[in-house]
Amino acid sequence: MAKINFGGVEEEVVTRQEFPIEKAREVLKDETIAVLGYGVQGPGQALNLKDNGFNVIVGQRKNSTTWDKAVKDGWVPGETLFEIEEAAQKGTIIQFLLSDAGQIAIWPTVKKALNPGDALYFSHGFGITYKERTGIIPPENVDVILVAPKGSGTSLRRMFLEGRGLNSSFAVFQDATEKAKDRVIALGIGVGSGYLFPTDFRKEVYSDLTGERGTLMGAIQGIFAAQYETLRENGHSPSEAFNETVEELTQSLMPLVAENGMDWMYANCSTTAQRGALDWWKKFRDATKPVFENLYEEVAAGREAQRSIDSNSQPDYRPKLEAELKELRESEMWKAGAEVRKLRPEK
Numbered sequence: 087m088a089k090i091n092f093g094g095v096e097e098e099v100v101t102r103q104e105f106p107i108e109k110a111r112e113v114l115k116d117e118t119i120a121v122l123g124y125g126v127q128g129p130g131q132a133l134n135l136k137d138n139g140f141n142v143i144v145g146q147r148k149n150s151t152t153w154d155k156a157v158k159d160g161w162v163p164g165e166t167l168f169e170i171e172e173a174a175q176k177g178t179i180i181q182f183l184l185s186d187a188g189q190i191a192i193w194p195t196v197k198k199a200l201n202p203g204d205a206l207y208f209s210h211g212f213g214i215t216y217k218e219r220t221g222i223i224p225p226e227n228v229d230v231i232l233v234a235p236k237g238s239g240t241s242l243r244r245m246f247l248e249g250r251g252l253n254s255s256f257a258v259f260q261d262a263t264e265k266a267k268d269r270v271i272a273l274g275i276g277v278g279s280g281y282l283f284p285t286d287f288r289k290e291v292y293s294d295l296t297g298e299r300g301t302l303m304g305a306i307q308g309i310f311a312a313q314y315e316t317l318r319e320n321g322h323s324p325s326e327a328f329n330e331t332v333e334e335l336t337q338s339l340m341p342l343v344a345e346n347g348m349d350w351m352y353a354n355c356s357t358t359a360q361r362g363a364l365d366w367w368k369k370f371r372d373a374t375k376p377v378f379e380n381l382y383e384e385v386a387a388g389r390e391a392q393r394s395i396d397s398n399s400q401p402d403y404r405p406k407l408e409a410e411l412k413e414l415r416e417s418e419m420w421k422a423g424a425e426v427r428k429l430r431p432e433k
Contacts, residue, residue: 120177130239145173211291251280
């Protein structure tokens with residue numbers, strides 16, 4: 087692995103240069119990769135692996151919208167698309183990519199399909215880290231590995247088609263065959279990772295749950311809402327409030343951060359904006375740090391995981407989820423956003 091200095095801390099990472107796709111194909115040439123689940127991560131990983139020349143099949147429940155999506159994407163029933171149980175039996179590497187609640191429900195079926203020397207692959211450390219809560223305890227004679235792309239399956243596929251890659255973490259929880267590390271790195275390269283950095287299942291799920299509830303999704307929506315509402319309460323129009331809260335951030339400033347960092351983005355803004363940002367960012371840090379500390383504590387204690395399991399296992403989970411998403415979608419801020427997006431020049 088290559089050694090890279092990340093802000094003064096030296097870490098080891100795996101790049102495509104040192105582990106090219108040809109090497110990945112050689113490592114996995116005798117494997118059948120069964121991708122179970124075709125929801126969030128499944129399509130991107132399965133299609134990227136197939137396009138990269140690996141032997142891939144998909145397992146999905148029949149008579150479902152995701153089965154129909156798999157067929158539309160080119161998977162052939164009876165040849166490369168099967169019911170979950172049959173796909174699991176055919177695979178030597180089982181990519182367990184159902185939702186966390188789905189994994190709990192289907193685990194007994196998957197466990198029966200595992201043969202000595204198989205590999206059980208995750209893209210989230212949830213099921214293994216909280217095994218006392220999920221009941222997912224793999225047999226000792228299989229490899230248990232993880233590749234976690236740092237983004238959605240949609241982004242993974244889109245970036246692959248653009249000739250780019252999405253960075254991923256990887257981990258080995260159990261090495262029964264003494265080839266688990268080569269297997270997991272080959273799979274990480276195969277699914278389209280930009281580079282791979284090592285972690286373990288516990289750190290992956292702790293960071294992932296904190297990030298999703300924090301800056302990636304939960305906190306950012308909360309901050310958007312707080313600023314938008316403040317502007318509206320002080321007489322600003324919906325379009326002005328949305329543009330100053332969301333549109334400028336996502337369309338102008340975040341691309342600059344992605345390109346060269348926060349300092350570079352600051353340097354490319356007005357001196358007034360620079361002064362204000364430098365004066366205020368520590369106030370926001372100090373205000374939100376206690377919330378993040380509490381969030382991490384809830385994740386580490388397993389309480390956040392239990393809330394997720396309890397909620398997502400309810401029979402009325404999807405209707406309740408849709409109601410909550412509808413509340414967001416039909417809020418003034420995001421209705422305003424829909425109109426702003428229509429007015430972008432590329433439209």
